[in-house]
Amino acid sequence: MSPGTATEQLEALLRGTAQVINEKDLLTKLERGTPLRAKLGVDPTAPDIHLGHTVPLEKLRQFQEFGHQAVLIIGDFTAQIGDPSGRSKTRPQLTRDEVLDNAKTYTKQAFKILDRDRTEIVFNGDWFNKMTFAEVIALNARVTMQQMLQREDFKTRIANDQEVRLHEIQYPLVQGWDSVMVRADVEIGGTDQLFNILVGRDMQKSEGMEPQVAMCVPILEGLDGVKKMSKSLDNYIGVSDEPEDMFGKVMSISDELMDRYYTLLLGESRDPEDHPMDAKKALAARIVTRYHSEESATKARENWETRFSQRDLASADLPDYALGDRRDAVGVVADAYASIFQTNRSNGEIRRLLQQGSVQLNGEKLTDPKAEPAWADGDILKLDKKRSVRVKVG
């Protein structure tokens, strides 16, 4: 992509955004022809980034492609406060070590999307950890309580008689101050960040700076299609997920959600002539290609087809499960879940799964919890609809 005129850039940059405050300011800034500083703040509350995070990251990269400077703020400090955005409850606070660990993997993954050479990484702890209490108070004096309480999240919580703790009210302030510190021209964020970003504008104005443009991108829904994609809800597709997983997760979404993913992740709409399933396979393959490679996408697709369309587990590529000490149905299934799928299930739960006909051994339902089948090398053990393993003995 070449820099293009200011108007061309504007048009491209506005694509896929939900709200921009305001377009005129953005155009003015673009017309100056000097590289803009586009800020994106991320709180490393969890190590892995998922497709939900990629929406603003892709937007940031678009700025880079036009020759602008990306400023990625790692909220090592803010992560410890906990962003109340979209939250109905106070977030648990993280320790500094957890945050720094998360930050490391986070940036590594972010560079799957961003151009490293045109990204400036800063930690907001660099300035906040140095602030004196007097300075903190002074920061607080810049805004009014009423302004902070205008925030939707707080309003609803208050309306529902739920607690709002004072430190949460500080969050927008802190995020806003980041904008001052990095002299942001534009701040990118999800629509739930609008309030915080606007506080940044106010802060910059009061510092005599030109206010940043608030650019909000839509929030990506998670696999359930309702709630926002997040690690804690376990409804996410991680950019580091294995190709097979990634492909499978995309295939499990609803058709409506697929349309949403098409626009938000690929920036286009799907061909309504295509069969929804084919469209979904295409989407899945493109996502896998983006974060892995075309080969792994093709492979993932083929394997998915033999496994789920043709239900041919025998020729599918399945993880190997080395039989442990226990040989009874409950023991083996529990162990397989734990060792291969990192899923801990209680014996009672496994017993239920067996009785409900979830488990199959070489295509035969295994319903007796106490059964001790004669396990053989290469047995196909299907734990549930989505999870199967190939048994290895000894």
Next chain:
RNA sequence: GGGUAGGUACCGAAGCGGUCAAACGGGGCAGACUGUAAAUCUGUUGGCUACGCCUUCGCAGGUUCGAAUCCUGCCCUGCCCA
């Protein structure tokens, strides 16, 4: 500081001396149907060495044959007042 309403399983919310591992709804999980879709239907949803046993109803004690339910103290939250 005073008054008042509360703290029940993943969430919301019943229960208010035994029949309570705790109604109901949501969510989750599994099965059927299918396109590993949605919708729908069914089952299930504390743990275990399982017709029994153990741990749960903010925490700690107490009353009682017996407590989520009664009493005492403590902790926490909302609301009103100061």
